[in-house]
Amino acid sequence: MQKSLKQKIPNYLTLSRLFLMPLSLYFFNSHFHKLAFFSYVLIAFTDFLDGRLARRWNACSQSGIVLDQICDKLVGLGFFGTLSWMGICPVWFLALLLGTTLLLTTGYLVTQLHPDHSGPQMTSFWGKWSTALQYLWIGWLLVTVIWFGKSEKLAYVLHWNQVGFIFLSVLQIWVLVNYANRWWKQAPLKWRSHLTKEPS
Numbered sequence: 001m002q003k004s005l006k007q008k009i010p011n012y013l014t015l016s017r018l019f020l021m022p023l024s025l026y027f028f029n030s031h032f033h034k035l036a037f038f039s040y041v042l043i044a045f046t047d048f049l050d051g052r053l054a055r056r057w058n059a060c061s062q063s064g065i066v067l068d069q070i071c072d073k074l075v076g077l078g079f080f081g082t083l084s085w086m087g088i089c090p091v092w093f094l095a096l097l098l099g100t101t102l103l104l105t106t107g108y109l110v111t112q113l114h115p116d117h118s119g120p121q122m123t124s125f126w127g128k129w130s131t132a133l134q135y136l137w138i139g140w141l142l143v144t145v146i147w148f149g150k151s152e153k154l155a156y157v158l159h160w161n162q163v164g165f166i167f168l169s170v171l172q173i174w175v176l177v178n179y180a181n182r183w184w185k186q187a188p189l190k191w192r193s194h195l196t197k198e199p200s
Helices: 003-029 033-056 062-085 091-113 125-148 154-186 189-196
Strands: none
Touching (some): 003 033, 033 125, 091 154
């Protein structure tokens, strides 16, 4: 396989999530639940495969890092937003996810726009776990609708699902704190001294 093509394939896989997400949500809202779940599995698989191929083919790039993070956030917000509209995902979790995403994005942009920035930051250990668990949780929520959507047990399952949402919320807040701490440690000394300098 040509080297130039190997450099592009991981990014193509990443971008495919943005096309598969509305397709999966369309199937889901049209009650083609099995098709929706199958297309979602493809989305989750591309998230695993793009990074693996990029590392194997030495095709990691700054644009790929940023693109992967953006796609992951859009997929999470898209599915959790739809599930919240259906009453499967609590509104407070969607609000927290949206808030932390905005804060993470703002912090990232601030560090990148600074003249002394060090380039796009790799996803942290906790960030990777948070994203992976969100993908698994979305899959479980889709299964919840498929298996229990018309069952009397749905209310019981949704009640216990709150435990999962609480866990993901704590993890998401920890990711935010972790990134803020990392950005602060990596910030240039003259920038940090400017931010902490007391007014005269």
